[in-house]
Amino acid sequence: MKILIIEIFRVYKKAPIKITIIWFLDLVEALILISNPYIIGNCIDGLLKKDIFWFIALVVIDITFWLSRTANKFFDTRIYSKIVGHESYDYYIKMINENEDNSLIDARLDMVDDIPNFLEIDFFQILNVIGGIIVSLIFLYFNSTLLVLSFALLSIVLIPLxxxxxxxxxxxxxxxxxxxxxxxxxxxxxxDKKIYGEYIKKALNIGILNSDLDTKIFFVTNFLQMILLFFSILSITQINRFTSGLLFSTVTYIGMLNGYVSDINEYLISLQDLKETVYRLKGENNNELQR
Incomplete structure (x- = not known):
């Protein structure tokens, strides 16, 4: 993974301050989304008792999210588009100088924006998954039963394995x-109709194979997650301090945890694909591609 980290940092250095600002806005939004179930749960219980404190808190954080997301959307594409433009142009010149054929140039240019896209979307989503899992577990530790927490921890380890x-x-x-x-x-x-026919057949077959594999991953993942959700609903109703707000928060955090754990599979695959892309763009040989 060393070469992948080096390449990500190289692209980051093209606009470090601007990218950091975007990441800060992403962080604010992620913290709001992660805390929302807790705040809404307390808001429900508070309103039932004629207490509007958590309702005011909900209004404030939702307005903050609205403003942050608006600014993020405005600056995000502008910043990363410039990086993609420079990367694409530089790589095109490199491939022309190396006298590569048009087919290879076309395919490689499609890969050029993979690193900027990772910085723009996937990098922070990975951090968001990690943070979301931690916050969900902390909530379950303080508000759920030992059985639910144990099964949640087991699912985090068992599903990727x-x-x-x-x-x-x-x-x-x-x-x-x-x-x-x-x-x-x-x-x-x-x-040549035969050559193109063979190409398109191979490409479609790969798509079918991946669809079958993705179906198997979904089957295993969601089976374990259904058990966790059912356990949570049944166990939370048995504790002495059960409230409507607590039930809402618990079920929501379990749903978030399930979503984050499912994302682990997706991002593990994405990181391996990204490493493969970096090797190809750097023109490494096939042995290195297999690392």
Whole structure:
């Protein structure tokens, strides 16, 4: 992963202050989203007792989210578009100087924006997943039963382990698809129906294989998550301080936790795909691509 970290940092240094500002806005929004179930739960219980403190808090944080998200959307694309433009132009010049064929240039240029996109979207989403899991577990620790907390911890570890082999197969299929994409323009320009037919058949088969693997991951993941959700609802109604707001917060945090744990699979695959992209853009050999 060292080469991936170096490449991410290289792109980050192209606009460090602007990217950091975007990340700060992302952080504010993530903290609001993570805290929302707790605040809404207390708001429900407070309003039932004619107490509007948590309602006012909810209004304040939602207005903050609205303003932050508006600013984020305005600046986000402008900042990263410039980076993508420079990266694409520089890589195009490099490929031309190396006299690469048009098919390879076309496929590689499609990959150029993968690192900026990671910085723009995936990087903070990964941090958001980690933060969301931690906050959800803290809430369950203080507000749920030991059984629910134990099963939640088990699901966090068990789901990625149970689906690891399937993730690995998807990553390998994605490598094969990228190999095909690098020959796409060459196959089209050949004007040979047989060659293009074989290309499109292979590409579609990879899509079907990945869909089957994704279905298996979904089946395993959601089975475990359903059990966790049912346990949570049943157990929370048995504790002495049960309230409508607590039930809402608990069920919502369990739902968030399930979503975050499901995202772990997706981001593990994305990181492996991104590492593959970096090797290709740097023109590394096939042995290095298999790391």
């Amino acid at each position: 149970a689906t690891y082999r399937l993730q690995k197969e998807i990553v390998n299929n994605n490598k094969k698809y990228k190999n095909l994409e690098e020959e796409r323009m060459k196959n089209i320009s050949s004007r």
